Amino acid sequence: MAKQVVANEPSASFEYELLDRDSDGLRTIGASSEQTSPWIEPVKLKLRHRIGRGPFGDVWLATHHQSTEDYDEYHEVAIKMFHPIKEDNMRAVLDKLADIFHKCQGVGGVCWLYGTSIISGKICIIMRLYEGSVGDKMAQLRGGKLSLPDVLRYGIGLAAGILELHSKGILVLNLKPSNVLLNEKDQAILGDFGIPYLLLGVPLISSDMTRRIGTPNYMAPEQWQPEVRGPISFETDSWGFGCSIVEMLTGVRPWGGKSVDEISYLVVGKQEKPDIPSGLPPAIENILLGCFEYDLRSRPLITDILTLFKSLQSTISSDGDWTGLGIRTIKEKSSSIGYTEWFLSKDQLQVGDTVRSRKPPNCCKPENMHIPEGTVVGVEHDADQHGFDLVRVHGIHDPLRVHVSTLERVTFGLAAGDWVRLKKEDKKHSPVGILHSINRDGNVAVGFIGLETLWKGNSSEFQMAESYCVGQFVKLKANVLSPRFEWPRKRKGTWATGKITWILPNGCLVVKFPGMLTFGEENSTFVADPAEVELVTFDTCPGIVKKYQHLEDFHWAVRPLLVALGIFTAMKLGIFVGTKAGRSRVKKQQSGATPNEIQHTDGQNSGNPAWIPPNMKNILFREGVTTGPAR
Secondary structure (H helix, E strand, C coil): CCEEEEEECCCCEEEEEEEECCCCCEEEEEEECCCCCCECCHHHEEEEEEEEEECCEEEEEEEEEEECCCCEEEEEEEEEEECCECHHHHHHHHHHHHHHHHHHCCCCCECCEEEEEEECCEEEEEEECCCEEHHHHHHHCHHHCCCHHHHHHHHHHHHHHHHHHHHCCCCCCCCCHHHEEECCCCCEEECCCCHHHHCCCCCECCHHHHHECCCHHHCCHHHECHHHHCCECHHHHHHHHHHHHHHHHHCCCCCCCCCHHHHHHHHHHCCCCCCCCCCCCHHHHHHHHHHCCCCHHHCCCHHHHHHHHHHHHCCECCCCCECCCCCCCCCCCCCCCCCCHHHHCCCCCCCCCEEEECCCCCCCCCCCCCCCCEEEEEEEECCCCCEEEEEEECCCCCCEEEEHHHEEECECCECCCCEEEECCCCCCCCCEEEEEEECCCCEEEEEECCCCECEEEEHHHEEECCCCCCCCEEEECCCCCCCCCCCCECCCCCECCEEEEEECCCCCEEEECCCCCCCCCCCCEEEECHHHEEEECCCCCCHHHHHHHHHHCCCCCHHHHHHHHHHHHHHHHHHHHHHHHHHHHHHHHHHHCCHHHHHHHHHHHHCCCCCCCCCHHHHHHCCCCCCCCCC
16 A cells, blocks of 8 residues: 655645545545744655664665755755654654654754654654764774763763753653764764653553663663653663763673573562773762662762763873872762762752651661651751751751751651652553652642653642552552552462562562462562552451451462471371370280280290390380390
8 A cells, every 4th residue: 555645735734635536535644833844845855775673663875855946055964764653653753753853943962953744654753864883883893992081072962962852851762882973073972852751651662662662772661661661850860871872882782692681680570780890980870880880779870971071071181091180989878878979969958848758778767766756947058069957846946957858858748758648540541659859838849659650740730649668568559450560379269478579660670489389580569559458467357367467478488388387296296196005015914914914915025135136116116115135
């Protein structure tokens, strides 16, 4: 079935028609823009040859013909041609492209966009043609790796471009050296403006692409099934940035030679990180470690990376050595409370903020809070926002001097990390999630199962929800007949009880079932919606039987061990009872024997003093057996 594109270009909007030659009519899909339309008629574009290929489409070298009454011009351009998209979704994609087109006009550090078109039924993005990419430059070098000064220089340009898109609310999600373009001045230009982000929520023809958003070797854990393991956020790009920097330093692509399934298992299942080269300046090593934190909330923002890279340029000499002067070593985890410094730096306290003691990680109900609630009345911060705050607590006369890392801001009764529930539920996603941030005006960002990105709204739409921690036991609620995710059952058909081993940033519970004997990692790990489960403890189990059944949830070996212990106890008890009974019968027989029987027995024994035939019950119970001296 052939299709032909016919386009019109009005001044304030554009419209194109997909003509199906096998049908009798035209189907029109329209898109509009308040500014100049990005639409370019296909007849003005001539494809020459393909120069690149990626997971979302191909890159072509093409010629763009522009003409007026006074002149004709032909420009070489690069065209990103998407893989086929279902026709019902083309309008949505074109609308998103038009929005990105207008947001990216005049933005420095990002590739220049000329417009959009449709060629052979495929959506195309027309871009400026650049000299090459960092990936191309690496391919020409021996060993394929760049010097540290070049890595810093390209990293600064890349981070600046990413930050420009983040300021427009656009995520890249496809960072890699081949998408870092180079201009005529050898400056790094971001060559991807968020195509994976553009395609979020759009059903793709390729089933393989429906479960991941990005290029597998550079994808963060939450990019694999983001509606389950998400949400994706600005920190997701920090992972891709770290992968790109590591590849520039080593010349080796992360997870090189691994299949898509193998990469998914390593990154998501085993929570492994790309290898970081040794011998780097401590600050670079630490920020790369931060980029590869499994929980996106613990990673640095791109603005943190850009600031650090700029500060390091003066300490790195042209031959790649570094002086080490003025380099601040960033701790991967705070030794006192277990949070990364990048996590703690995302919310700077101000005078007048309501604060409380920060809960330790994986702590639902801290027993002792040094400051249950207080108000910041003074700050003592250095240039890196480290230091102490003066906090006034009700009932204490003088303000307390408290380290900033031990405090968290409370706004309208909520703090980042709290479990919340929507007052008005939406069937598209779970009603229970984790609060990622709350502004002082009450606007919040929350991660929910079922949403690929953060939910944005107001704190008035929430109420506090029951919190969960790693190590707790949970099972599906009795009224849940069809759970969101697969959940195992016990032998009698009741829902099994599992143990929480990890909590994802959107509140999704990763659960294992130690009480069930399984073979293989995949069969032992499940995920659960926190809105569908309830806690199981010995206190909540009524009666001895239920408490014993919960004891079996701790390990599959509990039942066989108890059975073996019961059998062993029964055997010992039987032997003990048998021994007592045997002794009693022997004594009774001896006391009731006649003198003739005793004399007859002595006559038999006198013939063979070395062996005395024991009584059968004495053999069984090892009683009354005596032997003569050996000859």
